[in-house]
Amino acid sequence: MKQIVLHRNSPYRVKVIRWRMLTAMQIRRRLVLRRFAGGGTFFCMLLGNMDRHTAQGAVAGAVVDRPRPLVILDPGHGGHDPGATGVSGTLEKDVTLASAFALKASLEAEGRYRVELTRTQDHYVAPDDRVDIAHDLGASLFLSMHADQLADPAVRGASVYTLARRASDAETEALAERENGLIAGGDGRLAHAPPEVSGILASLAARETRAASTRIAHQLVRDLRRRLPVLPSPERRANFTVLHAAGIPSVLIEMGFLSNSEDEAALNDPAHREVIARAMTRAVNAWFAAPRDDGLL
Numbered sequence: 001m002k003q004i005v006l007h008r009n010s011p012y013r014v015k016v017i018r019w020r021m022l023t024a025m026q027i028r029r030r031l032v033l034r035r036f037a038g039g040g041t042f043f044c045m046l047l048g049n050m051d052r053h054t055a056q057g058a059v060a061g062a063v064v065d066r067p068r069p070l071v072i073l074d075p076g077h078g079g080h081d082p083g084a085t086g087v088s089g090t091l092e093k094d095v096t097l098a099s100a101f102a103l104k105a106s107l108e109a110e111g112r113y114r115v116e117l118t119r120t121q122d123h124y125v126a127p128d129d130r131v132d133i134a135h136d137l138g139a140s141l142f143l144s145m146h147a148d149q150l151a152d153p154a155v156r157g158a159s160v161y162t163l164a165r166r167a168s169d170a171e172t173e174a175l176a177e178r179e180n181g182l183i184a185g186g187d188g189r190l191a192h193a194p195p196e197v198s199g200i201l202a203s204l205a206a207r208e209t210r211a212a213s214t215r216i217a218h219q220l221v222r223d224l225r226r227r228l229p230v231l232p233s234p235e236r237r238a239n240f241t242v243l244h245a246a247g248i249p250s251v252l253i254e255m256g257f258l259s260n261s262e263d264e265a266a267l268n269d270p271a272h273r274e275v276i277a278r279a280m281t282r283a284v285n286a287w288f289a290a291p292r293d294d295g296l297l
């Protein structure tokens with residue numbers, strides 16, 4: 001009989017059946033699983049602060065499910081591409097990386113997700129490579145994190161974007177051009193126009209992905225606006241290159257404006273980034289918990 005030890009950070013989600021229904025969240029201690037012949041079915045004993053008698057009572061048939069869903073966080077820009085520059089000199093690439101680390105910690109604390117970043121250091125990652133990372137790792141959700149910049153220093157607030165062939169408004173079209181151009185051409189050269197998305201958007205799978213993307217965008221706006229200023233009509237659409245991952249619900253979040261001194265100061269404050277991370281974690285939790293009929297995890 002082979003013993004398998006599942007640690008809390010194991011990619012496997014464990015559903016315990018038969019004696020009692022426990023969710024993975026309730027299983028805080030490691031499990032020792034004794035594997036029996038036969039695909040995927042295990043018997044397990046809960047360890048931890050239970051006494052032996054209770055532990056024996058809790059012996060249950062368990063099914064080791066597919067791995068916990070993977071959330072990819074995409075800190076915008078990096079390396080020779082600084083992104084937006086704040087009124088006090090803050091660089092978007094630094095704010096996005098720090099915010100992604102805060103969100104990673106917040107999501108991992110939930111114990112329900114695996115979380116990876118498209119970059120963990122100050123280096124350049126091409127937009128197509130960001131999408132490829134999400135595909136290669138089998139992401140269930142892709143969140144691209146940014147901070148915007150406008151000529152008007154009074155404009156502030158967060159906003160959330162999903163992929164569309166046509167932008168929802170002129171401001172968003174200009175934003176997509178800035179993000180696509182800055183991301184791809186950090187040397188000042190504008191990127192090639194993003195690939196045509198009409199073919200992608202036409203397929204059934206894409207409609208499902210788009211519906212799932214819209215749901216996470218709704219949820220993010222709902223949770224962010226409880227704790228942060230948001231733009232008027234904060235949920236918008238445009239052809240962002242980093243949202244092209246086929247089959248992976250993807251959204252781009254602008255956490256605020258570095259051209260606004262209040263937003264810039266807030267985004268430089270770890271406590272504020274923590275507020276954003278917690279709000280986004282609530283949205284991710286709600287999104288994964290919601291009943292879905294799109295076949296996407």
Ligand SMILES: [Zn+2]
Nearest residue numbers: 076083146147
């Ligand atoms: Zn950006």
